Amino acid sequence: MTKSALQIARAGYVPKMPSELRGNVKLVEGASTESLSDQEEIKKLFPNTYGLPIIKFVQDEGEVGISEPLNMGVILSGGQAPGGHNVIAGIFDGIKKLNKDSKLYGFLLGPAGLVNHNYKELTSEIIDEYRNTGGFDIIGSGRDKLETKEQFDKGLEILKKLDVKTLVIIGGDDSNTNAAVLAEYYKSINAGVQVIGCPKTIDGDLKNDYIETSFGFDTACKVYSELIGNIQRDCNSARKYWHFIKVMGRSASHIALECALQTHPNICIVSEEVEAKELSLDDIIEYIAGVIANRAEKELNFGSVIIPEGLIEFIPAIKNLISELNDFLAHNQEEFDLVRRSAKREYIISKLSPENSEVYASLPESVARQLTFDRDPHGNVQVSQIETEKLLAEMVGKKLKQWAEEGKYVGKFASITHFFGYEGRCAAPSNYDTDYCYTLGYTASMLAAAGKTGYISSVRNTTAKAEEWVAGGVPTTMMLNLERRHGEMKPVIQKALVELEGAPFLYYKSQREKWALETDYVYPGPIQYFGPTEVCDQPSKTLQLEQTGKIEE
């Protein structure tokens, strides 16, 4: 494999780690815990793993080591996120340090690898090839769900055959929920296999008081912010385009907000605010057009708009439409597939309730079509395929034209649209993600050695220097609540949306009028891997505001 100069130099990077993990460790257990809500029901569903204490590791005297080898298995689940390879490297180094004969097995292409017994042993040669690199290609990832008893039993067969004592599932909220169910099941049948989760997703929506951030968020946001900064510099130079930039984030707007904090765009839409204020699509169009008109008065006929990928599902009228469409297509997909392409729009209009039919008919042709595309395995619309950025640019253009005719707007409007998602998901991890992920993986191996199951590996205090980070485990049941899924109440990890009273949003809110009218763009530039710590090691602005209440400039 030909390697870039950066890859070669980066291979030698030694991740920074908490000093408490350097030598031998012992665990300190806190008090027993409760689930987020619905305690009685969740306790019944998880009789063996409910109420476990929060754990932290501290340094202990003596040599690191265990007498028996500790074999572990690992799965990468869901969308790629920078740093996954380092979680695996951390696990590998951890078990080898505990006993040099330990083995690590990677299940291929996501949870399906476990069920189909598709795996490979991750040797030191393989691990060394992937240290500090982006991507999930070491073993691949997949979106299959691990949720039935048959799958669990099938998985157990291979885990037993390989003498794997602990399985690590690296995933987002759904995958970690499934990991908790699997941990409970294996414990209930005394399978002798522990299950540990690791918080992954660029979306940043797997976090709470004990999980400061999901890995990958930091790097992905830095990559998108570099690109947004470059676009803003171009737009401030040419002074003739409005750029509508959609950024990934299936549901929550954390990525959009973080990119706004890093680049100071003229507009950033936050889906959670749209929902809370019950804004209609027209309200959003009017808001954007209003900012454009105000800037035009100052002859600033250019600007930037950041749009979160999930926006469409947070606009109440469209949310209702999608929900009826989901139901309708779930029952009538075959019939819908048979309708001629040119007649599909009219077919849907004729089948929906009058209210939703009207909303559907008002959407541009392309977006209406995208709303009927195949659902993901969870039955959701694949929002990354809906071109919200084009929808908004087109509708804002129409609104401005109307205002111009009414004499309310004088200016020039030309738009360019962008979508940033895949550009960042496999980027070379920032120092933050490189260190954070390695520590998460290493911690997972310590949890395994301590005989723990039903935990998510956690690393806290990460706005401080890595030496001061606190490593441990949080019982997954603690993060559960009951939510309606496919018509049934299910225990799930609550998705962390942008909090409108949280420090990151409040900071944005305090600045947005200024950023809208003035041209206060920030150009973050590319991620730096070598150089002064204030350039290379800064955590995301979101994390800084959440943890310390202020931003390091």
Ligand code: FBP
């Ligand atoms: P995860 O939650 O699985 O980490 O995935 C996040 C994400 O990158 C979203 O931002 C995006 O909507 C989605 O994956 C796209 O996934 P896919 O490429 O599988 O359609």
